[in-house]
Amino acid sequence: xxxxxxxxxxxxxxxxxxxxxxxxxxxxxxxxxxxxxxxxxxxxxxxxxxxxxxxxxxxxxxxxxxxxxxxxxxxxxxxxxxxxxxxxxxxxxxxxxxxxxxxxxxxxxxxxxxxxxxxxxxxxxxxxxxxxxxxxxxxxxxxxxxxxxxxxxxxxxxxxxxxxxxxxxxxxxxxxxxxxxxxxxxxxxxxxxxxxxxxxxxxxxxxxxxxxxxxxxxxxxxx
Amino acid sequence: xxxxxxxxxxxxxxxxxxxxxxxxxxxxxxxxxxxxxxxxxxxxxxxxxxxxxxxxxxxxxxxxxxxxxxxxxxxxxxxxxxxxxxxxxxxxxxxxxxxxxxxxxxxxxxxxxxxxxxxxxxxxxxxxxxxxxxxxxxxxxxxxxxxxxxxxxxxxxxxxxxxxxxxxxxxxxxxxxxxxxxxxxxxxxxxxxxxxxxxxxxxxxxxxxxxxxxxxxxxxxxxxxxxxxxxxxxxxxxxxxxxxxxxxxxxxxxxxxxxxxxxxxxxxxxxxxxxxxxxxxxxxxxxxxxxxxxxxxxxxxxxxxxxxxxxxxxxxx
Numbered sequence: 001x002x003x004x005x006x007x008x009x010x011x012x013x014x015x016x017x018x019x020x021x022x023x024x025x026x027x028x029x030x031x032x033x034x035x036x037x038x039x040x041x042x043x044x045x046x047x048x049x050x051x052x053x054x055x056x057x058x059x060x061x062x063x064x065x066x067x068x069x070x071x072x073x074x075x076x077x078x079x080x081x082x083x084x085x086x087x088x089x090x091x092x093x094x095x096x097x098x099x100x101x102x103x104x105x106x107x108x109x110x111x112x113x114x115x116x117x118x119x120x121x122x123x124x125x126x127x128x129x130x131x132x133x134x135x136x137x138x139x140x141x142x143x144x145x146x147x148x149x150x151x152x153x154x155x156x157x158x159x160x161x162x163x164x165x166x167x168x169x170x171x172x173x174x175x176x177x178x179x180x181x182x183x184x185x186x187x188x189x190x191x192x193x194x195x196x197x198x199x200x201x202x203x204x205x206x207x208x209x210x211x212x213x214x215x216x217x218x219x220x221x222x223x
Numbered sequence: 224x225x226x227x228x229x230x231x232x233x234x235x236x237x238x239x240x241x242x243x244x245x246x247x248x249x250x251x252x253x254x255x256x257x258x259x260x261x262x263x264x265x266x267x268x269x270x271x272x273x274x275x276x277x278x279x280x281x282x283x284x285x286x287x288x289x290x291x292x293x294x295x296x297x298x299x300x301x302x303x304x305x306x307x308x309x310x311x312x313x314x315x316x317x318x319x320x321x322x323x324x325x326x327x328x329x330x331x332x333x334x335x336x337x338x339x340x341x342x343x344x345x346x347x348x349x350x351x352x353x354x355x356x357x358x359x360x361x362x363x364x365x366x367x368x369x370x371x372x373x374x375x376x377x378x379x380x381x382x383x384x385x386x387x388x389x390x391x392x393x394x395x396x397x398x399x400x401x402x403x404x405x406x407x408x409x410x411x412x413x414x415x416x417x418x419x420x421x422x423x424x425x426x427x428x429x430x431x432x433x434x435x436x437x438x439x440x441x442x443x444x445x446x447x448x449x450x451x452x453x454x455x456x457x458x459x460x461x462x463x464x465x466x467x468x469x470x471x472x473x474x475x476x477x478x479x480x481x482x483x484x485x486x487x488x489x490x491x492x493x494x495x496x497x498x499x500x501x502x503x504x505x506x507x508x509x510x511x512x513x514x515x516x517x518x519x520x521x522x523x524x525x526x527x528x529x530x531x532x533x534x535x536x537x538x539x540x
Binding site: 020032034041045053056071092094163221 | 225230236239240242414417424473
C-alpha cells in the first residue's frame with residue numbers, strides 16, 4: 001500500500017462512518033430505524049467523527065499500525081450509505097408479539113376523527129367496550145398487517161428504541177369484497193367504527209367508507 | 224428477499240443506535256488518558272477481593288455509558304494498571320449502575336418500586352460474582368494479549384518481571400518511582416481514540432449483524448409464549464436479552480412492552496443479563512478478554528442471573 005494511502009486509511013474510515021451517521025440523520029433514514037429522541041445524538045456523533053477525521057487527515061501522520069478490519073468496516077460504511085434500509089413491516093411484525101402490556105393508560109383523549117391508529121388501539125385496550133365507539137368516525141393510516149388466523153388488519157409499529165424492538169399493533173378492518181389488501185401496502189382509511197362478533201365476543205371493527213393507497217409516510221414508526 | 228431487507232434494516236438500527244455510545248465511551252477513555260496520562264490514580268484503586276469490584280461498580284456513576292461505551296473505558300482502566308477486580312467490577316456493573324440507566328428504569332416502571340431497587344442490586348451481585356470467578360485465573364490467561372502487554376507497562380516493576388513487560392535492562396535496579404509521564408498532545412490522544420473507535424466499530428458491526436440475523440429468523444413470539452413458568456420464563460427472557468442486544472439505557476422501555484406477560488423474575492433477568500451478555504457485545508469483549516474468559520463470563524452470568532430470577536419469583540409469585 002502506498003504511504004499516502006496508508007496515512008489516509010484511518011481518517012477515511014472515520015469520515016465514512018461520520019458520513020453514515022450524518023447522512024442517516026439528515027435524509028430522514030433514521031425515521032425508519034430509531035426513535036426520534038436518539039436522532040440528535042446520532043447526528044452530533046456524525047459531526048464529531050467528521051471533525052476528528054479532518055483533524056487526523058490534516059496531521060497526515062504515517063500509520064504505524066492499521067488493521068484490515070478498518071478497510072472492511074469502511075467498505076461496509078459505503079454499503080450502508082449506498083443501500084438505505086427498506087424493511088418489510090409485515091415481515092417484522094410477523095415474529096413479534098403484539099401485546100402492549102401494561103402500557104394502556106391514556107392521559108387524554110382526542111376526538112374520534114383525529115385519533116391515529118395507535119390512539120385507537122390504546123383506547124380499545126384501556127376501555128374495550130365496543131358499544132362505546134359504535135358509529136364514531138375513523139380516519140387512520142397504516143400498513144396491511146397479515147394475521148396468522150384471520151383477515152389482515154391495518155397496523156403500525158411502535159418503537160421504544162430502534163427497529164430491533166418494534167412492536168406491531170393492529171385494528172381489525174371489514175375489507176370490502178372489491179378490495180384485496182396486499183401485505184405491507186400502506187393505506188389511508190376513512191369510515192366509521194362498527195361492532196362485530198368473533199368467537200362469541202363483540203369487538204370493534206373499522207368499516208371503511210373510502211380506502212386510498214398511500215406512500216409509506218416519512219415517519220412510519222410510532223413512539 | 225423481504226427477510227434480507229428486514230435483516231439489513233435491523234442491523235442498521237442496532238448499529239446506528241450503538242455507534243454514538245461507542246464514540247462517547249472512546250472519548251471518555253481518551254479524556255482520561257489526557258487528564259491523567261500515567262494513570263497513577265488507577266493503580267491506587269483498591270485491589271481487595273470485595274472492595275475492588277465495589278469501587279469499579281461505583282465508577283459507573285461517574286462515567287455514565289451503556290455497555291458499548293463501557294468496554295473502551297474498562298479497557299483503558301486495565302491498560303492504565305487498575306487492579307483487575309476494580310476494572311472487572313466496572314465492566315460488568317457500570318452498564319446498569321449509572322444515572323442514565325437507573326433513570327430510564329424508573330421512567331419505564333414508576334409503579335414497580337421493587338424493580339428500581341432489585342435491578343442495581345442484582346447487577347452489583349452479578350459483577351461481584353463474575354469478578355470473583357474470573358480472578359481465579361491469572362491475568363495472563365484472562366486478558367487479551369495486546370491489552371496485557373499495554374497493562375504490563377503501567378504496572379510497577381516490583382509486580383511485573385522484565386520478561387513479562389518485554390522492556391527494560393536486565394540487571395539494572397528497578398527505579399524506585401517511575402518518572403511521571405508527560406501529558407500527550409490532544410492530537411495524539413485523538414489519534415489513539417480514533418484507532419480504538421475503528422477497532423471497536425468493526426467488532427460492533429459483527430455483533431450487530433449476528434443479532435439482526437438471529438432475531439429476524441427466531442420468532443420472538445416463541446420466547447414470550449412460555450408465559451408464567453417460574454424457571455422457563457426466566458430462561459426464555461435471558462435468551463431474549465442475549466438475542467435482542469439493545470443498549471442498557473433503553474432496554475427498560477423495551478421490557479415495558481411485555482412486562483405484563485412474564486414473571487417478575489424473568490423481567491429482572493432480562494434487565495440484568497442483557498447489559499453484560501448479548502450477541503452485540505461478544506465481539507467488543509474480544510478487545511478486553513480472551514475467548515475462554517468471555518465464555519466463562521457468559522456461563523457464569525447465565526447461572527447467577529437464573530438463580531436471581533428464580534429467587535425473585537419465589538419471593539414475589
